[in-house]
Amino acid sequence: MLTATIMGDKKALEPFWEFPIPSYDEWREVTEKSLKGASFEKKLVTKTYEGIALQPMYQQKDAQDLPFIDSLPGQNPFLRGAGVVPTKDKAWEISQELTVSTPKEFNLAAKHDLSRGQTALHIVLDEVTKKRLPIEDAKGLVGQLGLNVATVEDMQVAIEDIDLANTPVHIHTGVNSVPVLAILLGALQKNNIEVSKLNGVVGMDPIGQLVENGTIDTALEECYNVMADVVKWSKENTPALQTVLVEGTPYHNGGSSAVEELAFSLATGVEYLQALTSRGVSIQDAAKSIRFVFSVGSDYFMEIGKIRAARILWSKIVTAFGGEESDGQLYIHARTSSWTKTKYDPYVNMLRSTSEAFAAAVGGANSIHVSPFDEPIQKSTAFSRRIARNISIILQEESHIGKTVDPAGGSWYIEVLTNELAEKAWALFQKVEMTGGIVTALHSGLPQQEVADTKANRLKNIEQRKDIFVGTNMYANTTEKTIDVLPEDDSAYIEKHVAEKLKAGATTVQFTNETNVVDQAIQFAVNGATVAELATGLGQTEVALAIEPIVPSRGAEKFEEIRQASETYAKEQGESVKVFLANLGPIPSHKARADFTAGFFEVGSFEVLRNNGFMTSSEAAQAAIDSKASVVVICGKDESYQEQAADIIKAIKQENEEVTVMIAGKPADEDEANYRNAGVDEFVHIRSNCYEVLRKLQVEKGVVKG
Numbered sequence: 001m002l003t004a005t006i007m008g009d010k011k012a013l014e015p016f017w018e019f020p021i022p023s024y025d026e027w028r029e030v031t032e033k034s035l036k037g038a039s040f041e042k043k044l045v046t047k048t049y050e051g052i053a054l055q056p057m058y059q060q061k062d063a064q065d066l067p068f069i070d071s072l073p074g075q076n077p078f079l080r081g082a083g084v085v086p087t088k089d090k091a092w093e094i095s096q097e098l099t100v101s102t103p104k105e106f107n108l109a110a111k112h113d114l115s116r117g118q119t120a121l122h123i124v125l126d127e128v129t130k131k132r133l134p135i136e137d138a139k140g141l142v143g144q145l146g147l148n149v150a151t152v153e154d155m156q157v158a159i160e161d162i163d164l165a166n167t168p169v170h171i172h173t174g175v176n177s178v179p180v181l182a183i184l185l186g187a188l189q190k191n192n193i194e195v196s197k198l199n200g201v202v203g204m205d206p207i208g209q210l211v212e213n214g215t216i217d218t219a220l221e222e223c224y225n226v227m228a229d230v231v232k233w234s235k236e237n238t239p240a241l242q243t244v245l246v247e248g249t250p251y252h253n254g255g256s257s258a259v260e261e262l263a264f265s266l267a268t269g270v271e272y273l274q275a276l277t278s279r280g281v282s283i284q285d286a287a288k289s290i291r292f293v294f295s296v297g298s299d300y301f302m303e304i305g306k307i308r309a310a311r312i313l314w315s316k317i318v319t320a321f322g323g324e325e326s327d328g329q330l331y332i333h334a335r336t337s338s339w340t341k342t343k344y345d346p347y348v349n350m351l352r353s354t355s356e357a358f359a360a361a362v363g364g365a366n367s368i369h370v371s372p373f374d375e376p377i378q379k380s381t382a383f384s385r386r387i388a389r390n391i392s393i394i395l396q397e398e399s400h401i402g403k404t405v406d407p408a409g410g411s412w413y414i415e416v417l418t419n420e421l422a423e424k425a426w427a428l429f430q431k432v433e434m435t436g437g438i439v440t441a442l443h444s445g446l447p448q449q450e451v452a453d454t455k456a457n458r459l460k461n462i463e464q465r466k467d468i469f470v471g472t473n474m475y476a477n478t479t480e481k482t483i484d485v486l487p488e489d490d491s492a493y494i495e496k497h498v499a500e501k502l503k504a505g506a507t508t509v510q511f512t513n514e515t516n517v518v519d520q521a522i523q524f525a526v527n528g529a530t531v532a533e534l535a536t537g538l539g540q541t542e543v544a545l546a547i548e549p550i551v552p553s554r555g556a557e558k559f560e561e562i563r564q565a566s567e568t569y570a571k572e573q574g575e576s577v578k579v580f581l582a583n584l585g586p587i588p589s590h591k592a593r594a595d596f597t598a599g600f601f602e603v604g605s606f607e608v609l610r611n612n613g614f615m616t617s618s619e620a621a622q623a624a625i626d627s628k629a630s631v632v633v634i635c636g637k638d639e640s641y642q643e644q645a646a647d648i649i650k651a652i653k654q655e656n657e658e659v660t661v662m663i664a665g666k667p668a669d670e671d672e673a674n675y676r677n678a679g680v681d682e683f684v685h686i687r688s689n690c691y692e693v694l695r696k697l698q699v700e701k702g703v704v705k706g
Contacts, residue, residue: 024059031056048302049257049454052420058412066419068312073405076325077315079308079418080406081364091402092360093367094392095120095170095333099379101143102493103157110162113385117393120168120200120367123147123158130174131217132535135501143494149180150501150530155187164193168200170333170367172245172293175216176226177204179534181243182521189526198238201291201333203245204230207268207438211447212250214549217540220439226517226538227272228279231289233518242331244272244290251447252295253338254550255455258306258421263428264447265292266313267438273321274437283323292330296356296365297337301417303356304408307332307363309422313429334360335369341376342556344563345471345480349373354391361392361401362408368392376554379487442547451550462555463691472556473690476563476603504530509537559603562694566605569703576607577701580629582620583613584636584644593664594635600684604694606631617644621651624659630701633684635664642671646678653679660700 022030032040046054063069073080083090096118100106110121124146128138135142135150142148149155173180181202188195206223210216216223230243248265256264269290276286292310296303315328336356341349350373357370370391372384380388395401408414428450432441441447461467468474507529511520521534529537570576579601583590590613598608609627613636614620624632632652634645641663649661663675666685675683684693699706 024057027057048299049457050259050302050421050424051257052417052424054417058416060412063412063415066415068419069415076319076328078311078329080409081311082329083405091396092365092392093120093168094118094389094396095122095168095367095369096385096389096392097122097124097335097369097371098385099124099146101126101146101148101490102497103147103149103154105490105493106147106158107160107162109382109385110158112382113389114162114167116386117389120170121159121162121164122170122369125149125171125173125180129180129531130172132174132176132179132531132540134530134532135498139498142498143490148494148497149183150532151504151528152183152186152190152525155183156190159184159187159191164188165197168367169198169202170200171202172247173202173204175204175206175209175218175223176535176538176540177202177230177243178226178517178521178538179525179531181230181518182525182534183531185518185522186525189522195237196239199240201242201245203243203291205245205247205268207271207442208245208247208250210545210547211264211442211550212552215543215546217542217544218538219544222539222544224272224275224279228276228281229517231276231281231285233516234289235285237518242289242291244276246272246290246292248292248294249335249338250550250552251451252297253552254451255339255458255553255555256451256550257454258297258299258302259424259428260447260450260454261294262306262310262313262421262425263432264438265294266310266317266425266429267432267441269314270317270433271438273317277321283318283321284327287318287321287323287327290331291333293333293335294365295337295339296334296360296363298340298352298356300355300359301414302421303359304363304414305418305421307334307360307365308406308408308414308418309425311364312418312422313426316426331367332365333367333369334363334365336360336371338371338375338552339555340469341371341373341554342469342472343376343560344556345477346373346377346483348471349375350387350391353388357391358395358399358401361395364406374483374485377483379490381485381487383485445548448548448550455553458555459558460689463558463689464687465690467555469556469559472563473559473603475599476605478602478605501530504528507533509533511537558691562691562698563603563605565698565704569698570605576605577631577697577703578607578609578627578629579631579633580609580624580627581611582624582632582634582648583611584620584634584640585613585615587612589613589640590636596686597633597635597664597684600688600690601631601633601694603690604698606694606697617647618651620644621648624648624652625655630658631660631662631697633662633664638665638667638671641665641667641675645675645680649675649678649680660697 035043044056068077068079071079074083098110100109126143126146126148128141129148149158185195206216234241234243246265246269248261251261251264273286277283311330314330318328336353340352353370357368360368370388372380372388374384432438435441465473471477509524509529581594583594601608609629634648652659652661660681662682662684663680664684666683698704
């Protein structure tokens with residue numbers, strides 16, 4: 001059958017054999033001619049934030065000498081994944097974050113979602129639980145960003161009727177995992193679930209928390225002591241449970257490149273390996289205990305390469321620590337990016353998350369969270385969680401991504417890109433190690449500066465609309481309505497939960513050196529100790545270490561602020577700032593620039609007044625004056641500007657010199673000087689910094705203060 005198919009294909013191709021296959025040099029020669037003198041490198045070679053030059057075409061020879069091109073699935077360095085044969089139910093865990101505030105309501109939501117395709121229980125803790133704060137000291141924070149569980153009884157309610165013996169769990173516990181792990185294990189015991197069957201991750205990441213918050217409340221050495229105790233305990237009691245997290249998300253959400261997220265995450269992983277092995281944990285057990293978390297952004301192929309490169313580099317690191325080849329397998333949890341999501345036109349977030357989840361799946365992530373489309377705006381709803389969850393289900397069940405091992409493997413482009421990412425991330429990782437490791441580097445500000453520089457470049461390109469956020473800095477929906485599916489008001493549930501916690505009595509917690517800290521914590525938790533009381537017993541302080549944090553943000557925020565300011569102004573004043581388009585000549589003569597100009601101002605919620613054009617300067621000027629618009633933009637051909645623009649500008653300025661007059665396009669220097677002399681205020685064109693132009697106008701028109 002196969003031979004017949006090949007022969008049939010050959011026969012079908014016979015009519016095309018008379019056409020010679022061009023060489024790369026021949027293709028490039030023709031391409032350069034089509035550019036008519038423009039630079040091939042500037043027009044067709046793309047420079048990325050990672051410092052990689054993406055070529056317009058890749059060939060077999062580009063990939064044939066790569067170091068890992070012949071590696072196989074399931075074999076070191078795990079470029080192609082840890083598994084040799086894919087199975088549908090193990091393609092990746094659908095590990096959707098659940099941010100419901102109180103135990104009972106969380107349990108209802110979790111059971112609903114797990115019965116509809118979610119395969120892992122991903123508990124997001126609120127800041128009170130994660131930072132192990134007494135509820136009486138942080139009542140206003142309870143349940144704001146996730147689940148509040150203070151006691152074993154709370155956890156029992158949260159996981160009631162959920163089969164954790166067969167459902168992986170994912171919990172980021174913050175700086176110290178013992179308090180939360182203890183109440184979870186205590187709840188399992190009381191619910192008669194075998195602790196030994198618990199799998200997934202209940203992990204601590206003190207360095208990640210330090211990067212994100214700027215401070216941690218426990219000295220790193222104490223964190224590492226606890227980390228080692230937990231790893232040792234888990235090996236004996238919950239062998240399928242990982243207990244250490246390395247989160248790359250603080251770097252990604254701070255605006256980093258893929259190289260920076262990789263390098264700083266790997267440096268953190270090395271720090272944890274050193275801490276564990278120096279405390280008597282074998283390299284095999286240390287490496288097995290760690291799970292990496294990466295955010296997956298909009299640069300589709302770059303993100304595929306990042307996940308593949310992470311496996312190569314981690315394998316190299318574990319081998320350098322003395323591990324066996326099989327010890328270098330890396331478990332990666334992927335989370336679709338927060339940086340790329342927008343408050344405006346939020347349903348576009350569904351498309352962004354789909355692309356990002358596809359990249360994570362193709363790259364070989366072991367578990368994936370797809371962010372709900374309303375994530376930047378509100379707590380998720382059953383509807384938004386369902387749409388997000390179904391993205392993973394469709395990728396598995398309808399697109400069959402999980403049926404192929406390393407779907408990107410063999411692509412010359414992706415293989416080269418993976419290698420370049422690995423090389424650049426390794427070089428930055430070595431730079432961090434030369435400073436003394438990730439902690440020393442963070443004290444010196446090296447990662448912070450690297451990420452800040454990349455973020456600055458990103459923001460500049462967003463401002464100039466080289467990087468596009470559909471519906472925000474480009475293609476704004478001027479008739480947009482707010483989301484009509486709102487989360488349930490949970491304030492009453494939170495108030496009741498807080499009141500119950502405040503009634504509870506105190507439990508004294510005093511740890512000793514006689515037995516493992518986890519065993520002691522479980523006993524204290526079963527006897528009624530809270531997360532905060534366990535933390536106090538472990539020696540939590542207010543500030544044990546401080547650095548400059550990497551503040552999380554989203555790329556669209558500056559344009560969202562502009563738009564929000566304009567909308568607030570319109571509500572207060574009863575009308576928006578108006579922009580009149582003084583279109584010159586018939587529609588074909590002005591349409592391109594008029595459309596560009598309308599889109600330029602609509603992203604800032606300015607009201608654009610359109611028309612079909614004017615034949616004379618006086619008509620255009622009078623129409624602009626009659627419109628009462630405070631901004632006028634002349635749109636047309638360059639020849640029309642030379643003949644009419646000066647007269648229009650002067651007429652408008654004579655009537656009202658407060659009106660801002662602009663011209664659409666970038667004129668020649670001589671023409672620009674003439675228009676400046678006539679009184680033009682600004683030019684808007686494809687190279688304009690859209691954000692700066694709109695912000696300046698808002699200040700001038702009283703929308704915002706300067």
